[in-house]
Amino acid sequence: MSAANATAGSPPLTVDALRCEGLTKAFQGVHAVNGAAFEVPEGKITALIGPNGAGKTTVVNILSGAMSSDSGRVFLGDTEITNWPAYKIARQGLLRTFQLSRELGGLTVLENLLAAPAVQAGDSLVNVLFRPGLVRRQERENAERALELLEVYRLYRHRDTRARELSGGQKKLLEIARAVMASPKLLLLDEPMAGVNPALIEVIGEYILDLKRSGVTVMMIEHNLGIVEKICDHVVVLAEGRTLATGSMSELRSNTAVVSAYLGEVINAGAAH
Amino acid sequence: MSLFWLSVGFGLVTASVLSIASIGLSLQFGITNYVNFAYGDFMALGAFFTYVFNNQVLHFNIWIAMVIGSLLVGAFAVIVNRYLLGPFARRFQTTHYVLIVTFGLSLVMLNLIYSIWGADVRFYSMPIASALSIGPLRLTVTQLVVIGIAALMIGSIHLVLQRTRLGKSMRAMSDNTTLAMTSGIDTKRITTLTWFLSGSMAGLAGTVLGISEGNLTPASGELFLFVIFAAVILGGIGSIYGAMGGAIIIGLATEISAAFIDPAYKLDIAFIALIITLLIRPNGLIARPGTA
Amino acid sequence: MLYYVFTLVFFLFDYFILAMGLNIQYGATGILNFAYIGFVAVGAYMTGVAGMPSNITGQHYILGLGLPFPLNTLFGGLSAMAMAVIVALITLRRLRTDYLAIVLISLSLVLYDFCNNFVPLFNGADGLYNVPAPLTKALGLNVNSFIVVFACVTGVVALILWFVMARVTNAPLGRSLRAIRDDSTVAGALGKDVFRMQLKSMLIGSFYAGIGGGLLIQFGGSFNPTAWLPGETFVVFAVLIVGGAGNNIGMFVGALLVETLLIHLPAFLPEIPGHPGLIEYIDSALVGIVLMVMLWTRPQGIVPERVRRAVTFGVPDRPEIDARELGSAEVLGAPVAAATEGAK
Numbered sequence: 001m002s003a004a005n006a007t008a009g010s011p012p013l014t015v016d017a018l019r020c021e022g023l024t025k026a027f028q029g030v031h032a033v034n035g036a037a038f039e040v041p042e043g044k045i046t047a048l049i050g051p052n053g054a055g056k057t058t059v060v061n062i063l064s065g066a067m068s069s070d071s072g073r074v075f076l077g078d079t080e081i082t083n084w085p086a087y088k089i090a091r092q093g094l095l096r097t098f099q100l101s102r103e104l105g106g107l108t109v110l111e112n113l114l115a116a117p118a119v120q121a122g123d124s125l126v127n128v129l130f131r132p133g134l135v136r137r138q139e140r141e142n143a144e145r146a147l148e149l150l151e152v153y154r155l156y157r158h159r160d161t162r163a164r165e166l167s168g169g170q171k172k173l174l175e176i177a178r179a180v181m182a183s184p185k186l187l188l189l190d191e192p193m194a195g196v197n198p199a200l201i202e203v204i205g206e207y208i209l210d211l212k213r214s215g216v217t218v219m220m221i222e223h224n225l226g227i228v229e230k231i232c233d234h235v236v237v238l239a240e241g242r243t244l245a246t247g248s249m250s251e252l253r254s255n256t257a258v259v260s261a262y263l264g265e266v267i268n269a270g271a272a273h
Numbered sequence: 274m275s276l277f278w279l280s281v282g283f284g285l286v287t288a289s290v291l292s293i294a295s296i297g298l299s300l301q302f303g304i305t306n307y308v309n310f311a312y313g314d315f316m317a318l319g320a321f322f323t324y325v326f327n328n329q330v331l332h333f334n335i336w337i338a339m340v341i342g343s344l345l346v347g348a349f350a351v352i353v354n355r356y357l358l359g360p361f362a363r364r365f366q367t368t369h370y371v372l373i374v375t376f377g378l379s380l381v382m383l384n385l386i387y388s389i390w391g392a393d394v395r396f397y398s399m400p401i402a403s404a405l406s407i408g409p410l411r412l413t414v415t416q417l418v419v420i421g422i423a424a425l426m427i428g429s430i431h432l433v434l435q436r437t438r439l440g441k442s443m444r445a446m447s448d449n450t451t452l453a454m455t456s457g458i459d460t461k462r463i464t465t466l467t468w469f470l471s472g473s474m475a476g477l478a479g480t481v482l483g484i485s486e487g488n489l490t491p492a493s494g495e496l497f498l499f500v501i502f503a504a505v506i507l508g509g510i511g512s513i514y515g516a517m518g519g520a521i522i523i524g525l526a527t528e529i530s531a532a533f534i535d536p537a538y539k540l541d542i543a544f545i546a547l548i549i550t551l552l553i554r555p556n557g558l559i560a561r562p563g564t565a
Numbered sequence: 566m567l568y569y570v571f572t573l574v575f576f577l578f579d580y581f582i583l584a585m586g587l588n589i590q591y592g593a594t595g596i597l598n599f600a601y602i603g604f605v606a607v608g609a610y611m612t613g614v615a616g617m618p619s620n621i622t623g624q625h626y627i628l629g630l631g632l633p634f635p636l637n638t639l640f641g642g643l644s645a646m647a648m649a650v651i652v653a654l655i656t657l658r659r660l661r662t663d664y665l666a667i668v669l670i671s672l673s674l675v676l677y678d679f680c681n682n683f684v685p686l687f688n689g690a691d692g693l694y695n696v697p698a699p700l701t702k703a704l705g706l707n708v709n710s711f712i713v714v715f716a717c718v719t720g721v722v723a724l725i726l727w728f729v730m731a732r733v734t735n736a737p738l739g740r741s742l743r744a745i746r747d748d749s750t751v752a753g754a755l756g757k758d759v760f761r762m763q764l765k766s767m768l769i770g771s772f773y774a775g776i777g778g779g780l781l782i783q784f785g786g787s788f789n790p791t792a793w794l795p796g797e798t799f800v801v802f803a804v805l806i807v808g809g810a811g812n813n814i815g816m817f818v819g820a821l822l823v824e825t826l827l828i829h830l831p832a833f834l835p836e837i838p839g840h841p842g843l844i845e846y847i848d849s850a851l852v853g854i855v856l857m858v859m860l861w862t863r864p865q866g867i868v869p870e871r872v873r874r875a876v877t878f879g880v881p882d883r884p885e886i887d888a889r890e891l892g893s894a895e896v897l898g899a900p901v902a903a904a905t906e907g908a909k
């Protein structure tokens with residue numbers, strides 16, 4: 001990421017995987033998102049930071065189609081996906097996780113992963129009834145891949161456990177593994193490390209770097225600026241529903257306007273970690 | 274006198290019964306956030322409790338029996354909440370379970386009412402009422418009393434909600450239960466009182482329905498429940514004032530249409546109103562945030 | 566005696582079919598279909614009129630196609646599916662659980678009320694009668710042997726439908742439905758078209774409802790509107806909850822315990838003199854009480870939903886990974902091994 005990118009007016013040097021402009025969303029008069037606009041560069045890890053209640057989760061909800069925006073536009077690559085239903089966006093390769101883990105509680109851990117690939121032969125009644133061989137073959141392939149992922153994410157041992165019985169940290173891992181199983185091009189992670197022990201934070205950081213290495217574009221919401229500094233290439237600062245600044249972590253810290261206006265304490269506190 | 278004005282008269286009576294019943298259902302929904310599918314059977318229970326005091330023991334005057342019958346259903350509702358619905362609602366995350374339980378409760382209550390009082394059509398013992406003309410309307414004294422009771426109930430519920438601490442707590446709880454709890458409202462007490470009010474209103478509505486229809490059967494409350502649903506959804510579920518408005522619209526609409534189509538299709542008219550409301554304004558005519 | 570036993574056998578299998586249909590809707594997909602009996606009624610009525618010739622006088626009914634068994638029954642199943650499409654389009658997309666329950670239960674009552682009143686089309690409260698008993702002519706059956714044969718036919722139909730349902734619920738389709746049941750937002754975020762899936766579930770379930778209804782009307786020979794009051798839906802829910810929501814075998818167990826033993830066996834008891842219908846009333850109340858007790862003490866039912874283990878997907882078990890994970894459980898800081906190959 002070049003420093004020029006932070007200067008207003010100069011063209012971005014990288015391709016954008018995702019771009020949004022002028023997003024707004026109000027809940028009964030509360031403007032949760034109020035004109036947010038930013039880009040997510042392809043092949044990089046972007047952090048979306050900002051104080052509690054800044055509207056980060058709401059932005060992710062809008063980008064992933066879980067909520068419709070009041071106004072604004074979203075582009076995934078060259079395709080405008082503004083207010084598409086969630087399932088269509090997911091089928092374009094944009095996957096997301098949830099801040100509070102939302103496991104499919106009645107399904108086993110393995111089944112949570114098996115449910116992830118959006119298009120499966122066995123979702124069609126005709127195939128189920130008349131092409132059982134095809135369905136079974138695809139199931140076995142998916143199961144093999146899912147078990148490999150579970151091995152990586154250290155959940156193999158719990159493959160036959162119903163997901164509602166997992167611990168909080170294990171649910172966090174499952175949340176990521178499930179999204180990865182869906183073969184994302186772009187992954188939006190909502191606080192993937194919140195509430196897990198420090199050792200596991202390191203591990204999850206490694207997972208995210210691995211994803212980047214394998215070509216996945218990642219955007220993650222994160223409050224821990226130490227982590228952001230360590231693994232993210234690009235940062236978007238959101239405050240009161242607006243994009244306050246974008247750039248690398250060091251650029252942001254030298255951006256006195258941003259620091260004095262809003263993030264002074266936060267960034268310095270983060271740097272102290 | 275024209276058929277139209279005759280049906281308006283009936284419509285006002287139905288609207289009166291309906292508004293009492295709808296307020297009771299809405300009060301409870303606002304606080305607990307699930308629908309009580311046994312509400313119609315609470316009504317039937319009230320009608321039969323009144324019948325007992327009116328015809329079987331003590332032989333009270335119908336209006337006195339009505340008050341006793343209603344209060345007894347209120348007490349019954351408190352017990353049902355305490356030992357059945359409350360525990361289910363607290364234990365399970367989804368509302369599915371408690372909805373199924375109220376559905377089951379309705380079956381149990383209906384069949385117990387049948388077991389005790391049988392399937393025969395019964396009548397309250399009350400004086401034959403004379404008819405009065407009021408403008409273009411012609412109503413019996415009994416019908417006027419029914420309308421008066423409804424007006425009295427609407428007025429007092431309004432006062433309770435706006436002026437008393439209980440009412441303010443109830444409104445706070447129906448807006449946001451957790452917030453109400455953290456701001457020091459004794460939610461348990463309010464819930465109990467709400468069930469008592471809701472049950473009493475159901476009992477009252479059941480009796481008044483029996484009086485206005487001239488007879489009572491165990492299943493009449495259950496059938497009426499679906500008209501209540503139409504009124505409540507029209508007004509926006511959980512909204513008390515919406516329920517009153519919805520009751521008046523549905524009451525008039527069903528009776529006036531009955532005069533011109535066929536009274537047998539009253540329910541269908543109410544149902545069509547319900548579907549149209551849901552398609553056009555799913556939050557009800559008076560939109561209330563966070564309820565749809 | 567034989568007559569009674571096979572009547573019970575018939576109801577066992579028929580309610581097994583009905584419960585499987587509700588099970589895919591509620592047990593698998595989480596759709597609280599309080600109008601289920603309405604779909605059964607549509608299936609029953611349409612089977613009746615599809616099977617009856619057009620020239621019976623004294624009754625008002627539509628169609629009168631004179632279709633032989635099992636085509637008439639199939640027609641009933643398809644009709645129930647058609648109704649499911651309409652209902653789903655109006656309600657599923659826009660309503661949250663309690664609104665949906667209200668609308669569906671109201672729909673169920675209004676259907677009853679409409680049939681009960683509208684003589685020109687549905688013959689009003691008289692319903693249909695003299696619905697042809699299938700196979701009697703072809704096999705030369707009398708009243709008693711018809712019961713035996715038809716109970717067995719129903720058993721065969723139930724087994725076929727069970728085989729199909731087991732396939733569906735074990736397939737990715739069934740898993741997607743269960744994903745929607747557990748959290749429809751997550752299912753959507755994973756690319757599942759939630760509405761389409763719910764519609765599929767409604768359609769499959771309604772087909773079962775229609776077939777079960779079609780068999781019922783042919784067994785009894787008549788269609789009486791009062792048999793389809795909303796409370797009847799509750800009986801199917803009781804079968805489902807007692808048997809175990811989400812488990813197809815559970816539906817058989819539930820049908821056996823609730824429908825056969827709890828509901829139909831007491832019907833053979835003699836009436837208590839002076840109290841007509843008392844036994845039936847108490848029995849119906851008992852069904853409600855049994856369901857509540859079950860829901861409280863054992864909400865998963867007698868035969869709980871299966872855990873679909875990894876080995877059932879045809880992959881080898883690798884206990885060495887288990888052991889490694891167990892061993893390293895406390896050293897989570899260790900570097901991550903291979904890159905996440907699964908990711909694109």
Ligand SMILES: Nc1ncnc2c1ncn2[C@@H]1O[C@H](COP(=O)(O)OP(=O)(O)OP(=O)(O)O)[C@@H](O)[C@H]1O
Binds near residue numbers: 032052055056099
């Ligand atoms: N569904 C909703 N209904 C009403 N208000 C909402 C809803 N979702 C979010 N809000 C409000 O919108 C604002 C932004 O919320 P959001 O969850 O997007 O913040 P956030 O940046 O993710 O915060 P955090 O870091 O605490 O997760 C908050 O004031 C919140 O109360």
Ligand SMILES: [Mg+2]
Binds near residue numbers: 057
């Ligand atoms: Mg958030």
